[in-house]
Amino acid sequence: MQNEFSYAKELLDALASGGAFLVAGAERPNAMTIGWGALQRIWNGPMMQVLVRQSRYTHDLLDKDPRFTVAIPKPGEFRKEIGVCGVKSGRDMDKFQELGMIATTPHNGGIPGIDGCLNIECRSIHNIHVPVKGLPEALITKIYPDGDEHTLYFGEILAIY
Numbered sequence: 001m002q003n004e005f006s007y008a009k010e011l012l013d014a015l016a017s018g019g020a021f022l023v024a025g026a027e028r029p030n031a032m033t034i035g036w037g038a039l040q041r042i043w044n045g046p047m048m049q050v051l052v053r054q055s056r057y058t059h060d061l062l063d064k065d066p067r068f069t070v071a072i073p074k075p076g077e078f079r080k081e082i083g084v085c086g087v088k089s090g091r092d093m094d095k096f097q098e099l100g101m102i103a104t105t106p107h108n109g110g111i112p113g114i115d116g117c118l119n120i121e122c123r124s125i126h127n128i129h130v131p132v133k134g135l136p137e138a139l140i141t142k143i144y145p146d147g148d149e150h151t152l153y154f155g156e157i158l159a160i161y
């Protein structure tokens with residue numbers, strides 16, 4: 001039976017081999033590259049989890065509007081876009097416009113995804129700050145040399161297309 005979890009392999013494969021996009025911002029959608037994420041069953045439903053560092057423009061956007069879309073490229077596609085969206089900030093440029101990416105029409109009250117990707121349209125129903133305290137020292141040194149901790153968002157899935 002096809003359900004939300006049928007897409008878990010595509011998501012995890014993309015995250016492990018370059019990344020996927022996290023689109024946030026209703027007025028002017030912005031895409032950032034993500035390497036971490038999960039499709040999980042929590043609170044009796046399928047939930048999409050993403051982790052965003054507090055310094056990101058995307059974090060500011062999610063503070064204003066909790067909706068986001070995870071856009072998963074097919075293997076080998078969107079390489080340049082994944083690269084740019086992983087180093088450039090939407091504070092400094094309109095990534096959709098500069099990269100010629102086409103925003104999709106939301107399917108169920110969410111925000112756009114990216115044309116040509118598998119889009120998981122979500123609304124964050126909860127988020128928690130993830131303190132580094134308690135993590136193994138080696139991970140703190142490697143992943144959090146400057147602090148800049150993550151917020152973990154729990155996205156209710158509105159549509160997949």
Ligand SMILES: Cc1cc2nc3c(=O)[nH]c(=O)nc-3n(C[C@H](O)[C@H](O)[C@H](O)COP(=O)(O)O)c2cc1C
Nearest residue numbers: 032033034035036052053057058086087088089090
């Ligand atoms: C492969 C890859 C994976 C990344 N994964 C994440 C992630 O899961 N969470 C995060 O906060 N930043 C992640 N980043 C960094 C952001 O994509 C990057 O800082 C981006 O420029 C932020 O864009 P924004 O300022 O427009 O939000 C990743 C970068 C790369 C290249």
